[in-house]
Amino acid sequence: MNTSAIIMLVLVLGIFLGGIGFCMSRLGKKRDDSDPVA
Amino acid sequence: MIQREQWDSRTAFVLAAIGSAIGLGNIWRFPYVCYQNGGGAFLVAMLVALFTAGIPLLILEFSLGHKMQGAAPHAFFKVNKRFQWFGWMAMLVGFFICCYYAIIMSYSFNFAIASFTEAWGDNPSEYFYTTTLGLTDSPLTLGSFKPMIFLGLLVCWVCITLSTWRGAKTVSKVVYFTVIIPWLLLVVFIIRGVTLPGAVEGLNFYLTPDFAKLKEPQVWLAAYTQVFFSLSVGFGIMIAYGSFLPQKTDIVNNAFIVGLSDTLTAFMGGLAVFGALGFHAHSLGKPVADVAAAGPGLAFVIYPTIISNLPFWQPLFGVLFFVMLLTLGIDSAFSMTESVSASIKDRWKLKHRTANLSVGVAGFLFGLPLVFGAGLLWLDIVDRFMTQFGLMLVCLGEAIIIGWYYGSGKMRGYVNDLSEMRINWLWDAGVRFILPVATVVLLVWEIVKRIESSYKGYPRIAEFFGGWLVVILLPILGLVLAAIKVKENRK
Numbered sequence: 001m002n003t004s005a006i007i008m009l010v011l012v013l014g015i016f017l018g019g020i021g022f023c024m025s026r027l028g029k030k031r032d033d034s035d036p037v038a
Numbered sequence: 039m040i041q042r043e044q045w046d047s048r049t050a051f052v053l054a055a056i057g058s059a060i061g062l063g064n065i066w067r068f069p070y071v072c073y074q075n076g077g078g079a080f081l082v083a084m085l086v087a088l089f090t091a092g093i094p095l096l097i098l099e100f101s102l103g104h105k106m107q108g109a110a111p112h113a114f115f116k117v118n119k120r121f122q123w124f125g126w127m128a129m130l131v132g133f134f135i136c137c138y139y140a141i142i143m144s145y146s147f148n149f150a151i152a153s154f155t156e157a158w159g160d161n162p163s164e165y166f167y168t169t170t171l172g173l174t175d176s177p178l179t180l181g182s183f184k185p186m187i188f189l190g191l192l193v194c195w196v197c198i199t200l201s202t203w204r205g206a207k208t209v210s211k212v213v214y215f216t217v218i219i220p221w222l223l224l225v226v227f228i229i230r231g232v233t234l235p236g237a238v239e240g241l242n243f244y245l246t247p248d249f250a251k252l253k254e255p256q257v258w259l260a261a262y263t264q265v266f267f268s269l270s271v272g273f274g275i276m277i278a279y280g281s282f283l284p285q286k287t288d289i290v291n292n293a294f295i296v297g298l299s300d301t302l303t304a305f306m307g308g309l310a311v312f313g314a315l316g317f318h319a320h321s322l323g324k325p326v327a328d329v330a331a332a333g334p335g336l337a338f339v340i341y342p343t344i345i346s347n348l349p350f351w352q353p354l355f356g357v358l359f360f361v362m363l364l365t366l367g368i369d370s371a372f373s374m375t376e377s378v379s380a381s382i383k384d385r386w387k388l389k390h391r392t393a394n395l396s397v398g399v400a401g402f403l404f405g406l407p408l409v410f411g412a413g414l415l416w417l418d419i420v421d422r423f424m425t426q427f428g429l430m431l432v433c434l435g436e437a438i439i440i441g442w443y444y445g446s447g448k449m450r451g452y453v454n455d456l457s458e459m460r461i462n463w464l465w466d467a468g469v470r471f472i473l474p475v476a477t478v479v480l481l482v483w484e485i486v487k488r489i490e491s492s493y494k495g496y497p498r499i500a501e502f503f504g505g506w507l508v509v510i511l512l513p514i515l516g517l518v519l520a521a522i523k524v525k526e527n528r529k
Binding site for chain 2: 001002004005006008012013015016017019020023024026
């Protein structure tokens with residue numbers, strides 16, 4: 001594969017996997033931690 | 039007031055929303071649209087579209103459904119009763135898309151059967167276009183009735199209707215199967231696709247951005263519509279899904295997970311398809327750009343190529359793959375029918391099953407004209423107009439109604455009260471300015487192009503009946519459905 005294609009592959013996978021990982025790690029935080037009723 | 043159904047769990051909602059978003063849009067539509075629009079350049083445009091329009095709209099639809107506690111017509115009615123017709127229009131866009139979506143699922147059904155014997159032999163293109171479809175050379179030549187496509191359509195609608203038989207509760211169970219299994223199979227296909235001889239050429243075409251292509255408005259129009267189609271925004275689906283969410287939920291986080299997972303799936307599917315396109319080009323000694331017809335049939339030519347080149351168990355993987363396409367289609371389709379039946383149920387206070395059955399029968403009947411030889415050509419026209427006009431108009435309308443009339447600040451406050459991840463003025467800017475400007479520019483560009491020449495040179499009369507007329511009917515039918523309600527209220 002050429003260099004541009006490799007950069008694109010790494011960039012796109014980084015954005016998606018990083019983004020999903022970050023969101024998953026925050027899932028439900030506020031509701032569990034700060035909701036006085038719960 | 040009717041007690042609304044809710045998801046079994048937050049995981050069920052996230053999976054259902056991902057399941058709705060991940061569908062044929064990723065595995066069937068994305069590869070050919072990307073191929074048609076230059077590969078790498080399209081990927082860049084799609085990423086921009088995802089963050090400037092797709093995810094902001096997803097947040098908007100989830101929050102609208104959650105706040106108003108109803109499907110699209112009810113939600114827009116609660117914003118202002120004059121906008122109820124618009125909610126119906128959004129729902130109708132989803133319904134019409136679902137009608138031709140079921141035909142693609144029927145093709146998958148037929149290919150699942152064909153996989154037992156690898157019936158396509160060494161020429162999947164010939165098998166798909168001639169044997170399976172009996173494709174004619176013009177939409178005006180109807181061609182022969184295809185009983186197997188008819189049977190597939192019937193089976194699909196039965197599956198769709200049964201999947202939503204008990205509402206959100208059934209969906210909660212079904213999604214564990216229809217989201218996780220397809221992903222596992224996709225991984226197998228990616229591994230095979232990228233290891234085929236010549237796959238590198240296809241991957242270079244897919245991943246190398248040709249920035250000159252980004253000057254072409256067509257690439258941007260295709261990217262925005264692909265994002266809307268793929269994320270199921272502008273169909274009214276996510277508004278209905280948002281209404282089933284528990285009172286306490288993190289809307290922003292959910293929207294990001296759904297948006298990113300969906301686009302990641304399309305991207306991964308692209309790796310498999312473009313790897314196989316590279317292999318195809320390598321075998322024929324042609325450039326990747328010229329190797330296959332870039333149209334709705336691409337998936338049914340390229341995936342069988344991968345299957346035939348698997349080192350072992352080709353029939354098993356063939357059956358699994360096309361059953362996967364079928365299940366992906368079903369979970370997207372049942373989200374569309376669920377949205378329609380939720381609207382009908384909210385409006386006429388019908389039983390869930392009555393509403394569901396009515397939608398299933400209507401969807402089946404509307405799909406019948408596509409079971410003839412010219413079906414794929416009509417599907418191509420309807421898909422073009424429903425996505426480039428129908429979806430664009432609904433997304434534009436949502437941005438204007440919520441961004442300007444209801445107030446993006448008010449909706450943002452509601453979202454931030456619920457969410458751990460907060461949105462700021464950038465979301466307001468996206469909804470109030472970027473989205474309306476982008477959609478208006480792209481709509482005007484598409485109208486000018488269609489006035490200059492018909493889509494793919496199809497006869498004008500076919501373009502009128504399959505495209506313009508359907509688009510014109512959307513607001514009219516929306517107004518009619520909204521008007522029925524006004525009359526009943528007066529009684």
